[in-house]
Amino acid sequence: METYHDLLCTPSPAGLAFECEQGCGRLLVVERGTGRMTVLGRGDPYALHRGGTPDVELSVGVERA
Numbered sequence: 001m002e003t004y005h006d007l008l009c010t011p012s013p014a015g016l017a018f019e020c021e022q023g024c025g026r027l028l029v030v031e032r033g034t035g036r037m038t039v040l041g042r043g044d045p046y047a048l049h050r051g052g053t054p055d056v057e058l059s060v061g062v063e064r065a
């Protein structure tokens, strides 16, 4: 059975931060400009995190930010 978590996107001076809304600890930051992704927290490895797929969210988020 698959578990879905939602990622909340929060713009910050360094870039975009994505944090798991369910609170499993998943946390990653996508740098503004370079688009480089840094995973700060792995969170639940069995959960599928939606809304924060960097490649998808990046193209939308960065333009807006």
Ligand SMILES: [Zn+2]
Pocket: 005, 006, 020, 021, 022, 023, 024, 025, 026, 043, 044, 047, 049
């Ligand atoms: Zn999660």
